[in-house]
Amino acid sequence: MIEPTGLRARKKARTHDTIADTAISLFLAHGFDAVSVADIAAAAEVSKPTLFRYFATKEDLVLHRFADHGGEAARVVRDRGPDVTPLTALHQHFRAGLDRYDPVTGLNDHPEVLAFHRLVFTTPSLAGRVTQYLLDDEKALADVLGSGITARLQAAQVLAVQRVLAQTNWQKLADGRTARDVHPEAVADADQAFAQLRSGTDGTADPA
Incomplete structure (x- = not known):
């Protein structure tokens, strides 16, 4: 079954926001350099390849x-x-x-x-x-x-x-x-x- 376009867009937006919010929370708590991309992916419950599909670099997680x-x-x-x-x-x-x-x-x-x-x-x-x-x-x-x-x-x-x-x-x-x-x-x-x-x-x- 193919998901409606609107539903897919909403799911992508939620994933984007979840990753970004998780990253910023970790950075604020521990510092930018002390947090790895793997840490963020694990906390957001996504894979590293999925994270990089939304954010090309670690800096983009903040600066979007x-x-x-x-x-x-x-x-x-x-x-x-x-x-x-x-x-x-x-x-x-x-x-x-x-x-x-x-x-x-x-x-x-x-x-x-x-x-x-x-x-x-x-x-x-x-x-x-x-x-x-x-x-x-x-x-x-x-x-x-x-x-x-x-x-x-x-x-x-x-x-x-x-x-x-x-x-x-x-x-x-x-x-x-x-x-x-x-x-x-x-x-x-x-x-x-x-x-x-x-x-x-x-x-x-x-x-x-």
């Missing part, structure tokens, strides 16, 4: 959450209103993320989110992969802004600003402050950062 945001800056610019500059659209998007305490902005003090960020930022192999995600996002954003050097520089600057803002927010929370307490500072920092970006550009990139 970042992959969910891949190309986000490019989408924001591409979908902006006709009278909205790229920088304004990106600024508004980041501010909206702060207001809803989106983990990607670093402004989320849920214990599991804080522990997850600590795991990523303090594990060299994970931090290195995050850098690759940022480089991919940088290229996607530059392609939307234009093809010249101005577009590439602006994309690099925007993503560097967002990374610094997120890590600054996370560090304040890691030091024991609450997200609600840090929120006004995070908003002010974002406004200042995008104002500095805007002072060096009019929000457009060279078309050539």
